[in-house]
Structure formats: structure tokens, C-alpha cells
């Protein structure tokens with residue numbers, strides 16, 4: 001891969017794209033879903049914005065979540081003890097992918113393969129470290145995701 005390959009963040013459309021994705025997801029999808037609405041009933045007013053910054057950082061954007069919102073340890077703490085179920089995990093990812101289509105995130109196979117790859121990993125980690133009694137390592141670094149295959153540029 002050469003250095004002129006854009007980051008996943010740039011390819012997705014930058015901050016604006018991640019903000020639109022997460023605000024639509026948490027404003028329109030989650031509150032209308034029987035499985036997820038109760039999980040997020042008490043979420044803070046800036047939740048969508050913070051998760052958008054998190055995703056942006058993971059996909060190669062500015063390290064804003066680490067700099068301003070407590071980074072990886074804070075994200076872990078926000079999930080601790082919530083006991084996220086496999087059913088909830090699947091619904092979360094399914095509705096987020098529906099939202100990605102609706103807000104027009106790039107749908108080329110290379111972008112989506114990497115995007116889904118992170119979501120699969122991240123949601124499965126969330127199930128593991130939200131389990132009752134689970135002890136996550138607070139020193140674990142912020143994950144950084146890259147292309148599984150470089151984007152098609154032909």
C-alpha cells in the first residue's frame with residue numbers, strides 16, 4: 001500500500017460523515033428498536049457525537065476522543081457492567097449498517113469490508129468487557145483500523 005492511499009476516515013467523508021452516521025443512528029434507529037431502546041434510555045446528550053469522534057479516531061482521523069473524552073479507558077468504563085447480550089450486539093450492528101446505507105456512507109466492497117471488520121471486532125469486545133465481573137485492561141491502546149484491501153482506484 002502506498003502513502004497516497006486515503007485513510008478510511010478520509011474515504012468515509014471525514015468528521016461530517018461519522019457525525020451524520022451516529023446522530024441518525026441514535027436519534028432515529030435506536031429509540032424505535034425494542035431491544036436497543038431500553039439499553040440507551042439514559043444516554044447522555046452528546047453520546048452520538050462522542051461515538052462519532054471515537055470512530056473517526058479508530059479509522060485514521062484526528063485523536064479527538066483520546067485528547068478530550070478520556071480515550072480508551074473511558075470507553076471501556078462506559079460499557080462496564082452493562083451485560084450487553086449477543087442479541088443486542090447483533091441488532092446494534094445491523095441497524096448501524098442500515099444507517100450507513102441510508103446516510104450514504106461509501107458502499108464499495110473494500111471500504112465496507114474494513115468498516116464491518118471493525119464493527120464486528122468492536123461489538124464482540126463490548127460484549128466481553130461489559131459482562132458481569134469482567135476485568136478489562138485499562139492500559140489497552142486505542143484500536144486503529146486500516147484497509148483490509150486497498151481501495152479500488154482503477
Ligand code: HEM
Nearest residue numbers: 043044047050051054075078084088089092119122123126
Ligand atoms: C464497535 C462497537 C462500539 C463502539 C465503538 C462503542 C463506542 C462507545 C463509546 C465511545 C462510548 C462512550 C461515549 C462517551 O464518551 O460519552 C459508548 C458508550 C456506551 N455504549 Fe457503546 N460502543 C460500541 C458498542 C456498543 C454496543 C453493541 C452496545 C449495546 C448494545 C453499547 C452500549 C453503550 C452504552 C449503553 C453506552 C453508555 C451511553 C451513555 O450513558 O451515554 N455499545 N460506546
